[in-house]
Amino acid sequence: MFTLVILSLGCLHGLYLSYELIRKNTANDANRMLALCIQCFVALLFFILLDESGAFYYVPYLIGFQEPVTFLLAPCFYYYVRRLTSPAYLPFVRTHLLPFFIAVLCATPFYLLDAQSKWQFLYGDMYAPDLPVWYLSWYENGFIFGAMIQVAIYLVLSWRRLSTYQIVSENNFSSLELINLNWLKRLLLMLGSLYGLWFLDEAIEVNAMACIDHGSGIGCHYDWLIGERVFFFSELGVVIVFYLMSYYGLRQPEIFTQSNQYLELEKSETNKYVNSALSETLAAELCRLIEHQVQDEKLFLNPDLTLHDLACASGHSRHHVSQAINQSKNISFFDFINQLRVTHAQAQLLAHPNRSVLDVSLDSGFNSRSAFYGAFKRYTGVTPGEYRKQHKQLAEKLS
Secondary structure, rough: OHHEEEEEEEEHHHHHHHHHHHHHHHHHHHHHHHHHHHHHHHHHHHHHHEEEEEEEEHHHHHOOOOOHHHHHHHHHHHHHHHHHHHOOOOOOOHHHHHHHHOOOOOOHHOOOHHHHHHHHHHHHOOOOOOOOHHHHHHHHHHHHHHHHHHHHHHHHHHHHHHHHHHHHOOOOOOOHHHHHHHHHHHHHHHHHHHHHHHHHHHHHHHHHHHHHHOOOOOOOOOOHOOOOOHHHHHHHHHHHHHHHHHHHHHHOOOHHHHOHHHHHHHHHHHHOOOOOOOOOHHHHHHHHHHHHHHHHHHHOOOOOOOOOHHHHOOOOHHHHHHHHHHHHHHOOOHHHHHHHHHHHHHHHHHOOOOOOHHHHHHHOOOOOHOOOOOOOOHHHOHHHHHHHHHHHHHHHHHH
16 A cells, blocks of 8 residues: 555656646756656556556556656656757757667567456466567566666766766856756766666565575575565655655756756857847947846846846847847856846845845845855855855954
8 A cells, every 4th residue: 555655646746747847948848858757757657556556457458568668768868968968959869769669669579469468477377378489588588687778878978978067167157057067966866876776676676586486595584575575665766756856946946947048048159149230349338238227227136037038128139138248248148147146145245244145145136045155156256154254354354
């Protein structure tokens, strides 16, 4: 009963999380890819739920359809990492789906079995008679091994991508880049932990089979090891990861609500506005006017301010506003706004020494304390607490 409740909660929460990812920004293909990854996890949990509850007895034709889905998880996650760490648009390379299609092709003989044969193969004492020898000899045994190798490869590739991204960008992080990097590190750690739990579950199963078949396993005298298990660590881990993702999404909404404007901005910067009709002189003048407007109207205090909002407020196109800021100040829109927010926060920290750092960060236009700390230290070289302490010591010396 415990397992069924946990699996049901995991499926429902995973569906809700993937729905929110797509609903919050339908134009963000990175979110769609993460939602697809979550839906793959949900599909695996759902099939496990059918197995644990005995529901396969009523829908035996569904048996086995979940296995190839395992080969979709890692490519979807890797693309999500690449999409958030690359300024250019990255189409999904279809060769990443090759292991999935190979798995589907190899499993076709099992899919073509009638419902009764599938049921006997899974729960009966005899193998289904119509399966080819190669399927019974190596596919069933090699499937898990191949899936684990594929996931390990993509986890390593994702880790290398994040390491390279951090090295290349460590001196030029915008607030959004810093949030993305920290989020992807946490997500990679969570999926790496899931991989470890999956490996542990498979090792326990192999050991249990060795105990049952040959009596040569480890701890064969423990009934809980060779008997039916109440739950698998990896199943429980997936459910926990779903809730952790929701927690981080609530704590830092920028993770899931960011649009592709940042990516479009970086892409346009690489082209250096070759086809733009805005000259450097006009760009500098427009930047000056925009800066005055943002400061006079305190637009930077709006935590949801976007390039599109600023363009509408200034009466100019988004492309021209982006070009004016980038060419005149040699920074992105996000850096431009965050610098103004940090400057405002500096004044607030000194003017109100008893106010908490969290209150100052929210009043300065930041969505979270962690985003504020990252931006503040980047532009000032110290944390907000250290900044207050330094000025307090300086004031004491002068007095």
